[in-house]
Amino acid sequence: xxxxPSDFFYTQSHEWLRDNGDGTLTVGITDHAQEQLGDLVYVxxxxxxxxxxxxxxxxxxxxxxxxxxxxxxxxxxxxxVNETLAETPExxxxxxxxxxxxxxxxxxxxxxxxxxxxxxAYRAYLDSEG
Numbered sequence: 001x002x003x004x005p006s007d008f009f010y011t012q013s014h015e016w017l018r019d020n021g022d023g024t025l026t027v028g029i030t031d032h033a034q035e036q037l038g039d040l041v042y043v044x045x046x047x048x049x050x051x052x053x054x055x056x057x058x059x060x061x062x063x064x065x066x067x068x069x070x071x072x073x074x075x076x077x078x079x080x081v082n083e084t085l086a087e088t089p090e091x092x093x094x095x096x097x098x099x100x101x102x103x104x105x106x107x108x109x110x111x112x113x114x115x116x117x118x119x120x121a122y123r124a125y126l127d128s129e130g
Contacts, residue, residue: 004122005119010118010122011071011116012117014029015027016097017074023110028097029061029092029100030096032126034096039090040063042062043060044059044062045058051076051077057070061092070102074107074108074116080103080104082100084099085100
């Protein structure tokens with residue numbers, strides 16, 4: 001079973017969100033997603049200042065096997081991107097929940113997390129995917 005931090009939130013498209021406690025959230029892809037993709041070789045991230053809408057493709061992660069869109073997990077403004085990934089996309093494989101974060105976002109609403117899965121719900125979702 002993939003590693004799952006207990007205090008994160010998750011989407012069905014395998015993005016994770018961490019509440020930074022200051023009104024911002026950090027976004028990345030889950031350990032499960034990076035395992036499915038394999039060794040990452042390229043990452044395209046949204047521009048700082050871009051306003052994202054939930055469900056819209058906002059980036060790409062590309063591996064030796066496939067390219068996959070990253071979807072906006074919530075509505076909000078991109079505040080920062082992980083510039084290190086341009087040179088070392090494999091950080092996502094090595095540390096998907098820490099060094100391999102993708103971007104931080106300021107949500108449009110404080111209510112956004114209620115529409116996401118907690119760790120237990122995401123684990124059940126992964127189990128149901130088989």
